Amino acid sequence: MTQESSYKDKKVITIGVVRELTGLTERQIRYYEERKLIFPSRTSGGSRKYSFTDIELLMEIAEKIEDGVQTFEIRQEMIREKKKEDAAALRKKMLQGQINAQFGIRKI
């Protein structure tokens, strides 16, 4: 319901276009995948496909690397952030459950 569902997250962009958009080399882009920082999907033929969100993420990654942060550390950060987000989402969901139990049922 709150879904944007849309364009930004659709994995449709091939690596060559990502290269142009980010200024990174294909080598770098593939390496960040190898280090589990980015997760393109694949075409039936095996070519990588990225989303606009992936591209933004790649640019953040590139900045951190320039600042001397190692891929391992970047990955740790990402995992921590994800955990926080998941916990927040769960709290929100449970609260909504409470609300529904109190008021939702009587809606007739």
Added chain:
Amino acid sequence: MTQESSYKDKKVITIGVVRELTGLTERQIRYYEERKLIFPSRTSGGSRKYSFTDIELLMEIAEKIEDGVQTFEIRQEMIREKKKEDAAALRKKMLQGQINAQFGIRKI
């Protein structure tokens, strides 16, 4: 200012992905370009690149063709619509000019 500027109009999708997304054949997609219904940009190497907007347009075109509308007619429609939009945009702009002339200057 009212610009979405964003993802939806960026030409970044190669024809293979467009094929998957629209269900059209590459032949069809290229033919609609030949008939001036769609205008992909190109990579330095010459490959076509489409936007999400292009994809939506392609699906509308495909529907019309199935309904027996000819590409020539579709093109006429598109041109007429564009003219209408341009005229509306111009009226809006001129009205804004009036408003600015009346009130904008005294803003100090």
Added chain:
DNA sequence: CGTGTAAGGAATTCTGACACG
């Protein structure tokens, strides 16, 4: 008119490896 297809070539992408520092 709109689409399929075979043809030949060029651009794109892929993987695994060696190199450097």
Added chain:
DNA sequence: CGTGTAAGGAATTCTGACACG
């Protein structure tokens, strides 16, 4: 560790043309 590069192959895309209806 992060990146460059040459290697060989496979998938992708391109154009112009012939075919059908």
